[in-house]
Amino acid sequence: MATAPSKLGRRDVLRGLAGTLLLSVTPVGLAATSASVVAVRVWPANAYTRVTIESSAPLTFKQFSLKDPDRLVVDLEGIDLNNELQSLAGKVGDNDPYIKLLRAARNKPGVVRLVLDLKAAVKPQIFTLDPIAEYKHRLVIDLYPAVQTDELLAFLNDNSQLKMDVVPPAVPAEKTASQASNVKPAEAKASDPNKKPTENKPTETVDRSKLKVDRLITVVLDPGHGGEDPGAVGPGGNHEKAVVLQIAKRLRDLLQSEPNFRVVMTRDADFFVPLGVRVRKARAVQADLFVSIHADAFVRPDANGSSVFALSEGGASSTAARWLAQTQNDADLIGGVKVKGGEDLRKTLLDLTTTATINDSLKLGKAMLGELGSINRLHKPNVEQASFAVLKAPDIPSILVETAFISNPDEERKLIDDDYQQKMAQALFKGIKRYFAKNPPLARTRIAQNP
Ligand SMILES: [Zn+2]
Structure with a gap:
């Protein structure tokens, strides 16, 4: 090479002429x-x-x-x-x-x-x-x-309990009931033994405002990049990884000043965390929300404004398609129970998990944009959707916030400014609170965790 x-x-x-002596002084x-x-x-x-x-x-x-x-x-x-x-x-x-x-x-x-x-x-x-x-x-x-895991794929493969929940016929009633009380309403509905699972549409079926539960809300904050990966670098030499960590810490402090929030950071210092690990950390603590914090960059220095992303249906469905393909040959065995019309059932299962979560992510994103709009121009007026790996926790509403363009000299200056960082953290804080005011947390909805 x-x-x-x-x-x-x-x-x-x-080498032929002079042997090893000459070789030792010959450049490689x-x-x-x-x-x-x-x-x-x-x-x-x-x-x-x-x-x-x-x-x-x-x-x-x-x-x-x-x-x-x-x-x-x-x-x-x-x-x-x-x-x-x-x-x-x-x-x-x-x-x-x-x-x-x-x-x-x-x-x-x-x-x-x-x-x-x-x-x-x-x-x-x-x-x-x-x-x-x-x-x-x-x-x-x-x-x-050697075997690489996609978080959503791993979830679908590992999630035998969810699989059981949508397979009513062979499951004892008592077991089904106890499991149903343990899962989100959308999935619980699918486990109603009197219903054929394929009849269920992946729509919101529960009025959440009537389900107010007093419990600690776990928010996972994910400052982008870190360590070896500086993220975007502004014209003034400031690193995205540093400013997003500072903003995340400010947001953490704001949330923790409230009695009902618990905050977990995917990183709280300058080290490298792979994307899959960020998602896994969020799932390990049964996060209610996942907020990834970044600063944007573009070739044109005048690009500016804040934007918010949620996972796209396409991003979820490309993983889903792989999973479907992979399970195609499993003789319609789901959760060890043979079912008829396995294809439809599997599609329904996927729709239930991903669509409900993406809907919630969009609501969260909208609440966030509403607050960000009061402190910065919005780069795009609506929540954008993309296939970001870090947003792929199938059961946790997740958004990625591009706080501002670090490639824009004005916004770079703002991003390193204490007052502006605090304003940004305040906006994100209010966005999170606004989301929970309209969508109170459900009773603990543990579905399944990767070990
Ligand atoms: Zn970034």
Whole structure:
């Protein structure tokens, strides 16, 4: 990859003439620039571990995997082993979910070999990033589990209880009742044993204002980006990851000053959290709401304003389509019960979960836009819909707020201003309260959690 064929040819000739002595002083190829490693980082997380090697010039690499035991080998070309690179081994924690041991050693002149002893089979993704902000050239090694999960897909696959709830015939009445009391009204209705599940339409069936329940409301705040990923960078050099964390902390403080709110942050400092982990954290604490906070960027510096996103039906249905395809061959077995018309039933099941949640997300988004409009121009007047991975918790109303354009010099100045950050947090706070005033939280609606 790094060596041009003509060079290789010449080097082979030289090697033939002079043997290893000459080889040791021959550059590895055109890419053998004087790159040196300036920093190394390891970001472990459940969904994947990221290893970053930052260097003064772009690195080229070759990779291969070995089995029994699982190892990943990455040869870094055009570089020599230095202290920084050697420190990488010590940065892998015992609790890293994927890496057991990492070794860096000089393989041949200008080539450093990284050997990663793995705890499980992984699907590595290795790529380079161009310099941004204070970061120089980076080579990123992401170790994903060999079987990658989509949160919605995982939910549908794991959710045997929900599957049982929409399969009335073979389920004992007592069990059905106890489960029905445990799920959202839309799903509970589907479990009515006198109804054929396929008759149910995915519409709101309960007047929530009559269901006021006094309990703690859990709001998950998700400051975008973090760690290795600065997000958008403003013309003044300010990082999206920093301003959204500051706004999220202000919003957290406002919510926690109320007696009935509990706040969980997907990150409360400058570290990297994969998208899937953000969603999983929200589901693990049975969040009532998920609010992802970002700052927008566009090539045109005059782009400005706030916007709010909810998951698109398309985003949900593309996952749904994969799930349907995957379960197609399961002989219509859902939750271990054989049902007729399995296709329709599965579609209904998906509509019930995703449509109800998207409806709630749109209501939340609308309440948010109403408040944001009083402190900033709205980039778009309505809640937009897109297939953001971070919005894919199938059972938690989720929105993504683009607070303002950090690429716009005026809005960048505002975003780093204490008073404006507080105003922004206030607007988000009021939006959340406005949403719950109209849509009081239901009785605890635990459906299913990933372990
Ligand atoms: Zn962002």
